[in-house]
Each structure stands twice: as C-alpha cells, then as structure tokens.
C-alpha cells in the first residue's frame with residue numbers, strides 16, 4: 001500500500017559533479033519494495049518546482065528500515081535535492097509502480113546513466129536467490145557511471161563508455177559480453193539504449209523487461225501525463241509500469 005512518509009537523511013554521498021545518493025531512514029517500519037519500484041520525492045525550497053519528482057529505489061535494507069536513492073542533477077528539482085544533507089528530512093510517496101519480475105536463471109542487467117539506479121536492488125534480489133547476474137553499466141564517460149563499486153558484490157560487473165575512459169569503448173550493445181548466453185535481460189536508461197537492447201533481445205528470443213522513464217506528475221495513475229503505447233493500448237507508466245515486458249511493447253520498440 002502506498003504511503004506518504006517523512007524520511008530522515010542519514011547519509012549523503014556525492015559522485016563527481018553530476019550524481020549524489022541519499023540514504024534515508026523510515027521513522028517506523030519500511031514497507032516491502034520490489035526491485036524497479038520508485039518514489040515520488042517532494043522538492044522543498046524551490047518556487048519553480050511544484051510537482052514531486054519520480055526517482056527509482058536504488059537500494060533497500062529492510063532490517064535497518066532504510067532505502068537509498070541515486071540522483072543525477074539535471075534541472076531545478078534535482079539541483080534543489082542536491083542541497084540536502086544528513087539530518088534533513090525528505091517527504092516520499094512510496095512504493096510506486098510495478099517492478100521487475102526477477103525471472104530467469106542467467107540474467108543480464110543493462111543500465112545507462114541514471115538508469116543504473118534500480119539495478120542495484122534488482123541485482124541483490126537475484127543474489128538472494130543464489131543467482132549471480134551479469135551487470136552491464138554504460139555511460140558517455142567514466143564520470144557518468146556513478147556508484148559502480150556498489151554492484152561488485154552482487155554480480156559480474158562490466159562497463160562500457162562512449163569515449164573508452166572506462167571499460168570497453170562503445171555502446172552497451174557493442175560490449176563483447178552483451179551477446180552472451182542469457183535467459184532474461186532487464187534494462188533501464190535512455191530510451192534509444194533500451195530500444196536497442198530490447199530489439200536485440202527480441203531477435204535472440206530472450207525475455208526482456210524495460211523500465212521506462214516517461215515524464216510524470218501525479219505518479220499514481222490519475223493525470224495520464226505519463227502514458228505509453230503498448231500492444232493493449234495506452235498504459236500509465238507510473239501505475240502499469242515503469243517496468244514492461246517487451247512482448248507487449250512492439251509499438252514502443254518500433255516507434
């Protein structure tokens with residue numbers, strides 16, 4: 001069930017210029033959170049930012065009643081959130097949306113830019129089931145692949161950068177291990193990247209789930225500003241997604 005809660009910020013980590021993470025403690029008991037679900041964050045202190053901002057849940061510790069967010073600074077809202085520090089509070093609506101299925105015995109997780117955020121909780125989910133995922137993280141350069149060391153205990157981490165500053169040079173789909181033997185691909189990141197990953201998965205007959213990042217307002221299926229086209233008509237990314245199985249996403253894939 002969704003709740004609106006004032007979390008306490010217990011840690012803030014800056015990753016280069018563009019990214020930071022917040023470790024947040026629930027005042028009581030944290031609800032169960034599926035990998036791929038997200039929160040709507042209230043942005044206080046900025047007259048220009050009226051709407052909450054959707055942010056994926058990066059990590060969860062149910063015993064400690066904490067969750068963490070990994071945020072890229074792109075505009076007014078995220079710039080304002082970047083001023084928060086340990087001891088401040090943050091108002092969240094959570095848990096929102098439908099997450100990844102967690103299916104497959106040989107999963108490949110592909111993240112680009114801020115889209116790597118939900119993959120840590122997902123990687124931990126597989127590890128808890130005794131499955132070691134392959135995790136392929138991509139970005140334009142080394143500085144745009146934050147928090148990568150966090151993933152190492154939970155899978156085989158591969159990196160590709162457009163400029164070759166870290167890992168393989170090129171797009172994630174050009175990484176030599178992208179074409180390995182997998183039975184499930186889960187991806188989150190820029191739309192062109194996810195479409196390329198999804199088309200390749202389809203051609204190879206591999207199940208694939210994509211986590212869409214459409215612009216959102218209400219985050220609960222009321223305003224219809226986040227709709228995407230599926231084989232079954234228009235769906236709200238915030239309520240019916242953000243994670244969709246590509247078998248229902250032919251129009252999105254080919255659009």
Ligand SMILES: Cc1cc2nc3c(=O)[nH]c(=O)nc-3n(C[C@H](O)[C@H](O)[C@H](O)COP(=O)(O)OP(=O)(O)OC[C@H]3O[C@@H](n4cnc5c(N)ncnc54)[C@H](O)[C@@H]3O)c2cc1C
Nearest residue numbers: 053054055056071072075076077078114117213214215216
């Ligand atoms: C389900 C979901 C999960 C997300 N998870 C993360 C995450 O874990 N980490 C992260 O850094 N970012 C994430 N995003 C993107 C994040 O919501 C936007 O970057 C943020 O809302 C931008 O706010 P802003 O005020 O800083 O930027 P603005 O000045 O409002 O806009 C800057 C850019 O962000 C886009 N944007 C603005 N508002 C939204 C919105 N409400 N929803 C989506 N995009 C928007 C705009 O199209 C523009 O390209 C996620 C988005 C969605 C839909």
Ligand code: FES
Nearest residue numbers: 217219223224238
């Ligand atoms: S954001 Fe309002 S319906 Fe999805």
